[in-house]
Amino acid sequence: MSYFGLSDVNSVNTLFSGLGGSTSKSGSVNASAGNSILADYASIRSGSYHKLLKAYYNKDKEAVTDAVKNSTTSTATSKDSTKQLARMESAGEALKESTDALITQGTKNVFRQETIKNQDGTTTTKYKTDEIYKRVSAFVEDYNTLIKETEESNTARIARTSAQMITLTNAYEKQLGKIGITVNSDDTLSIDKDTFMGADMDSVKSLFNGTGSYAYNVGVKASMIDYYAQNEASKANTYSNSGYYNYNYIYGSNYSNYI
Structure with a gap:
């Protein structure tokens, strides 16, 4: 199997030789460290690592969204838009x-x-x-x-x-x-x-x-x-006259960085 043009384990080991783990005098990564890195690499390449992150952070993102909806519903008492x-x-x-x-x-x-x-x-x-x-x-x-x-x-x-x-x-x-x-x-x-x-x-x-x-x-x-x-x-908790959302839960960009 080849990974991005690297056809064997030794080539992959060489690629990751500077990323950690113990090395022998010949410069090769020891077996356990190399296998660990290869496993992480394979996970990233297959997309499973991305899916895991997405699933994890979506939970927090959904929680923030629910909090906004619930808070807006409960506190927005304005009768006009x-x-x-x-x-x-x-x-x-x-x-x-x-x-x-x-x-x-x-x-x-x-x-x-x-x-x-x-x-x-x-x-x-x-x-x-x-x-x-x-x-x-x-x-x-x-x-x-x-x-x-x-x-x-x-x-x-x-x-x-x-x-x-x-x-x-x-x-x-x-x-x-x-x-x-x-x-x-x-x-x-x-x-x-x-x-x-x-x-x-x-x-x-x-x-x-x-x-x-x-x-x-x-x-x-x-x-x-x-x-x-x-x-x-001041009761609306929705948008200001400049069109800017003014409720507390507006900053979710940190989560988006992981998706």
């Missing part, structure tokens, strides 16, 4: 940012009027209507996104807060309509630019600027939804 929660969290943050841009006071107040000097020497004070429209449009877009993301939520606190936000908006429906913002049948908003640009900016300011305004109260609800989504996601 992690991806859905991540979207709701992101939508809540976005709406909070767009409301902050409207309610901010001081030098960054978008409703701060500017004074323009006319050719005849007189001055005119007016709102920066284009910038106000831009920010209110962003608010409308972010509002609609949050409404759509939360409409099928199974988390009671999120669904309840979303419903409260809708109720709040319905209460302001007439005032919003006067400045070109319509409450649609699916609870979303739409804004007509021409109507808005021609509206009384003092009325727009009362709706969207300062503590206690419509925008301020919507921002409070958005912040609550953001918080609830984060809190609910």
Whole structure:
């Protein structure tokens, strides 16, 4: 029989002469050591050694898999999927940012009027209507996104807060309509630019600027939804919003090295 081109026992002995065992002055491996090495070599070559390792480590691998399944089942109490929660969290943050841009006071107040000097020497004070429209449009877009993301939520606190936000908006429906913002049948908003640009900016300011305004109260609800989504996601034990598995039993690569 030949092993990888080595046709006799002496050739194999020579191959393994440096791997251990006692040697004679002539350099040959003694019989017992040589036979032991040959037996191991034959086992490796036939694949039985690989099968033995695979069977051994598969037991540990299966045990880890079972532990993950059992632990995830017993501790994952979230009623919404992690991806859905991540979207709701992101939508809540976005709406909070767009409301902050409207309610901010001081030098960054978008409703701060500017004074323009006319050719005849007189001055005119007016709102920066284009910038106000831009920010209110962003608010409308972010509002609609949050409404759509939360409409099928199974988390009671999120669904309840979303419903409260809708109720709040319905209460302001007439005032919003006067400045070109319509409450649609699916609870979303739409804004007509021409109507808005021609509206009384003092009325727009009362709706969207300062503590206690419509925008301020919507921002409070958005912040609550953001918080609830984060809190609910901590119960999921599945995937983070970046798609990374976050349970403890994630490192099984050591076992894979033997397979």
